[in-house]
Amino acid sequence: xxxxxxxxxxxxxxxxxxxxxxxxxxxxxxxxxxxxxxxxxxxxxxxxxxxxxxxxxxxxxxxxxxxxxxxxxxxxxxxxxxxxxxxxxxxxxxxxxxxxxxxxxxxxxxxxxxxxxxxxxxxxxxxxxxxxxxxxxxxxxxxxxxxxxxxxxxxxxxxxxxxxxxxxxxxxxxxxxxxxxxxxxxxxxxxxxxxxxxxxxxxxxxxxxxxxxxxxxxxxxxxxxxxxxxxxxxxxxxxxxxxxxxxxxxxxxxxxxxxxxxxxxxxxxxxxxxxxxxxxxxxxxxxxxxxxxxxxxxxxxxxxxxxxxxxxxxxxxxxxxxxxxxxxxxxxxxxxxxxxxxxxxxxxxxxxxxxxxxxxxxxxxxxxxxxxxxxxxxxxxxxxxxxxxxxxxxxxxxxxxxxxxxxxxxxxxxxxxxxxxxxxxxxxxxxxxxxxxxxxxxxxxxxxxxxxxxxxxxxxxxxxxxxxxxxxxxxxxxxxxxxxxxxxxxxxxxxxxxxxxxxxxxxxxxxxxxxxxxxxxxxxxxxxxxxxxxxxxxxxxxxxxxxxxxxxxxxxxxxxxxxxxxxxxxxxxxxxxxxxxxxxxxxxxxxxxxxxxxxxxxxxxxxxxxxxxxxxxxxxxxxxxxxxxxxxxxxxxxxxxxxxxxxxxxx
DNA sequence: AGCCGCTACGGGAG
DNA sequence: CTCCCGTAGCGGCT
Numbered sequence: 309x310x311x312x313x314x315x316x317x318x319x320x321x322x323x324x325x326x327x328x329x330x331x332x333x334x335x336x337x338x339x340x341x342x343x344x345x346x347x348x349x350x351x352x353x354x355x356x357x358x359x360x361x362x363x364x365x366x367x368x369x370x371x372x373x374x375x376x377x378x379x380x381x382x383x384x385x386x387x388x389x390x391x392x393x394x395x396x397x398x399x400x401x402x403x404x405x406x407x408x409x410x411x412x413x414x415x416x417x418x419x420x421x422x423x424x425x426x427x428x429x430x431x432x433x434x435x436x437x438x439x440x441x442x443x444x445x446x447x448x449x450x451x452x453x454x455x456x457x458x459x460x461x462x463x464x465x466x467x468x469x470x471x472x473x474x475x476x477x478x479x480x481x482x483x484x485x486x487x488x489x490x491x492x493x494x495x496x497x498x499x500x501x502x503x504x505x506x507x508x509x510x511x512x513x514x515x516x517x518x519x520x521x522x523x524x525x526x527x528x529x530x531x532x533x534x535x536x537x538x539x540x541x542x543x544x545x546x547x548x549x550x551x552x553x554x555x556x557x558x559x560x561x562x563x564x565x566x567x568x569x570x571x572x573x574x575x576x577x578x579x580x581x582x583x584x585x586x587x588x589x590x591x592x593x594x595x596x597x598x599x600x601x602x603x604x605x606x607x608x609x610x611x612x613x614x615x616x617x618x619x620x621x622x623x624x625x626x627x628x629x630x631x632x633x634x635x636x637x638x639x640x641x642x643x644x645x646x647x648x649x650x651x652x653x654x655x656x657x658x659x660x661x662x663x664x665x666x667x668x669x670x671x672x673x674x675x676x677x678x679x680x681x682x683x684x685x686x687x688x689x690x691x692x693x694x695x696x697x698x699x700x701x702x703x704x705x706x707x708x709x710x711x712x713x714x715x716x717x718x719x720x721x722x723x724x725x726x727x728x729x730x731x732x733x734x735x736x737x738x739x740x741x742x743x744x745x746x747x748x749x750x751x752x753x754x755x756x757x758x759x760x761x762x763x764x765x766x767x768x769x770x771x772x773x774x775x776x777x778x779x780x781x782x783x784x785x786x787x788x789x790x791x792x793x794x795x796x797x798x799x800x801x802x803x804x805x806x807x808x809x810x811x812x813x814x815x816x817x818x819x820x821x822x823x824x825x826x827x828x829x830x831x832x833x834x835x836x837x838x839x840x841x842x843x844x845x846x847x848x849x850x851x852x853x854x855x856x857x858x859x860x861x862x863x864x865x866x867x868x869x870x871x872x873x874x875x876x877x878x879x880x881x882x883x884x885x886x887x888x889x890x891x892x893x894x895x896x897x898x899x900x901x902x903x904x905x906x907x908x909x910x911x912x913x914x915x916x917x918x919x920x921x922x923x924x925x926x927x928x929x930x931x932x933x934x935x936x937x938x939x940x941x942x943x944x945x946x947x948x949x950x951x952x953x954x955x956x957x958x959x
Numbered sequence: 960a961g962c963c964g965c966t967a968c969g970g971g972a973g
Numbered sequence: 974c975t976c977c978c979g980t981a982g983c984g985g986c987t
Contacts, residue, residue: 646980653970828969
């Protein structure tokens with residue numbers, strides 16, 4: 309992107325009325341312009357909405373899906389043999405082994421041209437400031453419990469009266485004064501907040517006292533208003549004939565779509581012809597979609613719980629970071645990086661598990677594969693960093709000992725948790741082979757589990773084993789993929805169990821930071837799930853997948869102990885690749901999309917083949933556990949064919 | 960140059 | 974809609 313004073317901000321280029329409105333305060337637009345001149349990406353990199361990005365699904369995604377086998381061993385329908393993958397190497401390469409969905413691709417001539425590159429978009433750097441802000445002092449005024457819930461959902465006035473004290477001046481943030489030039493020290497507390505731009509959270513014409521302008525209930529499809537919708541129209545017009553339905557949808561088996569389409573607020577054409585006998589087992593009553601949504605709503609995190617848990621976790625983490633940095637010169641450069649489902653916003657049920665990576669940048673290291681998975685490595689230094697205290701973690705052969713490093717960190721943490729006041733924290737017992745140091749934080753009446761993961765940021769390019777992974781070109785774009793691969797790969801201190809002698813010197817590649825980025829920016833079009841953009845059900849599907857596995861694990865703890873949420877997350881990411889378009893994930897099609905993900909996962913289980921999303925040669929389902937994979941696949945099929953009874957069971 | 964206070968904004972809950 | 978948390982950039986300060 310050429311820099312220059314005349315360069316329009318990405319948001320303006322995208323033509324979003326909302327963004328232009330947001331850019332109104334002079335201070336901010338000036339900042340943005342300055343940022344652009346300095347060649348930086350716009351905040352969060354999501355401001356660009358290139359009409360051509362909203363292309364028709366010519367790349368892939370059109371499919372017909374047969375239901376999986378029934379409980380009891382009915383043969384799976386296989387009449388939709390894989391074909392049509394030619395013309396799309398990435399899919400052919402990675403997904404040819406999935407026989408059930410049939411990817412019918414448009415001919416090269418009819419396919420849309422490759423999408424224009426997206427703006428870099430991923431400008432992430434752990435910022436210490438954020439962590440400092442979460443210090444106990446900053447949190448002191450934050451009440452753990454929000455005020456009583458307003459009886460009405462539109463709680464403008466009531467909400468304005470809620471908890472006037474609290475962290476970061478947020479309560480007063482949406483004042484009505486225009487943005488004023490910043491001056492440090494002069495504006496504290498409410499003043500500070502009042503100085504903020506009032507534009508956010510308000511629509512034109514809304515009264516300043518917080519009373520909401522009456523409006524129609526929200527639907528899945530935002531009404532055509534503002535310039536965003538208008539600009540989306542050309543892209544829609546590019547779609548193949550078939551009205552509002554995308555090219556992909558035109559191919560979709562109508563079987564289980566009919567109810568979903570009814571649930572969708574967007575009028576869409578649905579093929580009228582049911583597809584024969586295999587339709588029966590997976591046909592869902594129309595109420596299914598509603599029930600899944602009801603399940604989803606049960607899984608959302610309560611605000612008070614989030615508030616309480618995040619306060620505790622942030623307090624503990626910021627304390628530990630300060631202490632660890634000061635204790636050992638080797639760890640002085642650690643940066644916390646939030647990871648895992650809570651920070652990906654796909655945590656379900658309770659905010660009781662947090663993952664924090666403590667990232668240590670390391671330069672000039674050499675990675676040697678420790679086995680043929682392509683995931684485990686020995687780490688050694690090409691040149692040992694001076695004065696950093698690394699020597700004590702090196703073995704005789706020069707390999708960096710993951711075990712020793714983690715133990716050193718663990719010792720520091722064990723000492724430090726004792727000094728944390730007001731919060732009761734204990735270090736959990738070691739779990740063999742687990743890269744995390746798990747802290748238990750008392751949060752009566754329950755506990756929060758905080759996983760601290762020692763992570764090396766291996767400055768340099770990704771190992772060769774990842775070369776054909778991350779096949780997101782059709783879904784997120786080639787530029788996004790390139791930018792992601794520009795980021796350093798991470799390594800976590802994880803024992804490779806396949807080693808004959810466990811010496812604790814192997815490190816496993818970790819892509820938590822990339823996964824988080826993908827899940828937070830999951831749309832094929834950049835506006836997916838933004839407040840004015842179309843909502844998709846990708847996250848909903850992932851949450852349901854996690855919930856299903858969680859529930860089944862509760863029901864069959866012994867049989868399913870080997871499965872973890874990373875399996876379903878991986879299957880989900882593959883699903884996103886197979887159905888790359890936002891039109892494949894309409895919010896109203898939740899049940900259909902969820903089934904599709906599950907059927908893909910079941911297929912992986914039946915074949916004992918679930919490819920690591922970033923390391924294609926790495927199979928997450930080891931062949932030794934075939935019977936367990938089949939067990940889970942049978943249980944999932946049972947759920948699929950019976951309306952997910954396990955969602956309504958309590959364990 | 961790096962730290963840190965501040966502001967802005969997205970996303971999710973209610 | 975508002976509220977709140979997480980995230981990220983700006984810019985003053987050291």
